[in-house]
Amino acid sequence: MKTLIKNACLWLRYFLCMKKSIKQNIGRIFAEPTVLSEETPAKIREYAENIDMEGSRLDVWAQQFFSLAFQYGVAHALVDYPRTDMKEIRTKADENAAGGRPYVTMLNPRQVIGWKSKVEKGESCSH
DSSP states (O other), rough: HHHHHHHHHHHHHHHHHHHHHHEEEEEEESSSOOOOOTTTHHHHHHHHHHTTSSSSHHHHHHHHHHHHHHHSSSOOOEOOOOOTTTTTTHHHHHHTTTTOOOOEEEEEEGGGOOOOEEEEETTTEEE
16 A cells, blocks of 8 residues: 555645646746747638637637647647538628638547648648
8 A cells, every 4th residue: 555655645746746747848838928920821821820720819729739749749739621501602601701721639549539731742631
């Protein structure tokens, strides 16, 4: 029983130290504000204000993503597009009015069962 309690205490200490270390290291990386370059297209700047269509700015989202990757050694991002009714949307203005634009979703590595990747025309393609 003493060994079990000792192991539990060691595990708790490790967990608390790891959590503190992650916070400190992430804080150092994102200590300065994230700045988009002047060449960044206007649409990307617009998307960066609400990158996930849930109100998260790109810098906040990136910090959470990096923290997840730091904890698990890997993190996944899924870029998607909302479903739209092709009968109603005929023009780019219709698409914009319907809120049609790409957005990104952060996936915890425990949520990803598997994926495939291959090289096509010299570029890596995952699906």
